[in-house]
Structure formats: structure tokens, C-alpha cells
Amino acid sequence: MExxxxxxxxxxxxxxxxxxxxxxxxxxxxxxxxxxxxxLNAQSGCQSGNGYLCDLYAPTPVTEQLSYGFATMNGAHNCCKCFQLTWRNGAAAGKQMIVQAINGFDVTGDLKASDMVILSPGGGHGPNEAGCKKQYGRTWGASNGGVTNRYECDQLPANLQGGCYWRYNWAKGGINTWDIDYNQVACPSRLTSISGCSA
Structure with a gap:
């Protein structure tokens, strides 16, 4: 996840x-x-603590045209808000996803103010590989983009494979550079029951 x-x-x-x-x-x-x-008071696993993202934050298909999941957005003001995404191009064009922002913070680097990063196992570890190495003993694929095909998902631990397959079975490929439109929506209970928060 990244x-x-x-x-x-x-x-x-x-x-x-x-x-x-x-x-x-x-x-x-x-x-x-x-x-x-x-x-809230747990120390991050990237430091000296034992706090990590839960495997339940992986994306889940609801129908052929809709998925649920969780995301990173630039800006802590987005914490626990939900957004409906619609892909404008790529193999998933026209499909929609409702995500809840659980990684919302100010960053410097490649994440722009309008970017949405879907948390997906095997999607790349981004700028910080420490957590995945400490939690699972290794990382998979490139830092940005992660694994490059469905078969590489087989290398992930069993509890993460379904979220990795999502990208190839539902989204139909590498979604990293596809354009999306999104707007804030009410959070579905299916997401808030996993995260434990709402906004």
C-alpha cells in the first residue's frame, strides 16, 4: 500500500x-x-512502534462498475472524508469507486493537491518502504507503481493478494496515471465500519 x-x-x-x-x-x-x-497514541511502525495500516484497508469490488476502498490525499483537512471517483480514461474508464481518506497529511514531493492515491497491496511503497519491510519482511515491485502484472500478486502474503488482484481483475491494469474526476459524498457504512471514523 502506498x-x-x-x-x-x-x-x-x-x-x-x-x-x-x-x-x-x-x-x-x-x-x-x-x-x-x-x-491515536500508538507509535508508528516506521519508527520504533507497532502501528500499521490494517489489511482491511485493501480495495474491494462491489459490482463490475463500483468498488470501495481507502486513499491518501494531500492535506490533513480531508481526513475521514469520502469521495466518489470516476475514471475518465484507461481500461477502467467509466467505472466508479468510493474511497475514504485515511492518509491525509501535508506532503512534499510528487503528490499534488488534487491527487488521489488508492491504497492497494502491491501498489508500491511510495517514499517510505520501512513499514512494509518491518511488517512483512520485504516490499514488492517498484516504489511507485508496485507489481507489474497479476501473477506478481501471488508473491504477496495471502491476506494481501485479494487487494492486489483488484487492480488487474476490476480496474484492468496499472491505474497510476489515469485521470479521474471526484467529489465528496456521504461515507457508506461499509467503509466507516472498517475505519472507525467519519467526517
Missing amino acids: PVICKPGCAWTGNLAWSTNVQGSPKVCDAGNNPIWDG
């Missing part, structure tokens, strides 16, 4: 303070994907 692969960016008290009307905070898991009771 970026950041450790504790969700919105599961920090300082980042949540930038968002309005947030209820709860994104669920944080330990290295074995067990929820941590006090995730």
Missing part, C-alpha cells in the same frame, strides 16, 4: 485537528493486523 505504509496519517491527533466534524479516528493495527485499542 504512501505511507505505516500508521495511517489521519490516526495522529495533530492531523485530525486540521479536519472538521471528524468522529473517531482511523483504525490502527499491529504487525499481525490486529486492531490496536488506542491507535
Whole structure:
């Protein structure tokens, strides 16, 4: 999942303070994907702690034309908000996805203000590979883009393979540079029941 692969960016008290009307905070898991009771105070696995993204944050198809999932956005003000994406080009053109931003923070680098990064196993570790190496012992594929075909998803741990297959079975390929339109929508209970937060 990318970026950041450790504790969700919105599961920090300082980042949540930038968002309005947030209820709860994104669920944080330990290295074995067990929820941590006090995730806000858990130290990130990228540092010396045991706080990571949960494997339940992987994307899930709902129908042939709709998926649910979680995302990174630039700006902590987006924490726990949900957005409906529509692909404008590429193999998934016309398909839609509803995502909840659980990694919302200010970054410098390639993530632009309007970018949306879908958290997907095997999608690349982005600028920080420490979490994946500490949680799973290695990374898969390129830092940006991740694995390059469906068969490479077989190399991931069993609990991550379904989220990796999503990119090839549902989205039909490498989605990293495809254009999307998106707008904020009410969060479906299916996502808030996983994350534990809403806005």
C-alpha cells in the first residue's frame, strides 16, 4: 500500500485537528493486523512502534462498475472524508469507486493537491518502504507503481493478494496515471465500519 505504509496519517491527533466534524479516528493495527485499542497514541511502525495500516484497508469490488476502498490525499483537512471517483480514461474508464481518506497529511514531493492515491497491496511503497519491510519482511515491485502484472500478486502474503488482484481483475491494469474526476459524498457504512471514523 502506498504512501505511507505505516500508521495511517489521519490516526495522529495533530492531523485530525486540521479536519472538521471528524468522529473517531482511523483504525490502527499491529504487525499481525490486529486492531490496536488506542491507535491515536500508538507509535508508528516506521519508527520504533507497532502501528500499521490494517489489511482491511485493501480495495474491494462491489459490482463490475463500483468498488470501495481507502486513499491518501494531500492535506490533513480531508481526513475521514469520502469521495466518489470516476475514471475518465484507461481500461477502467467509466467505472466508479468510493474511497475514504485515511492518509491525509501535508506532503512534499510528487503528490499534488488534487491527487488521489488508492491504497492497494502491491501498489508500491511510495517514499517510505520501512513499514512494509518491518511488517512483512520485504516490499514488492517498484516504489511507485508496485507489481507489474497479476501473477506478481501471488508473491504477496495471502491476506494481501485479494487487494492486489483488484487492480488487474476490476480496474484492468496499472491505474497510476489515469485521470479521474471526484467529489465528496456521504461515507457508506461499509467503509466507516472498517475505519472507525467519519467526517
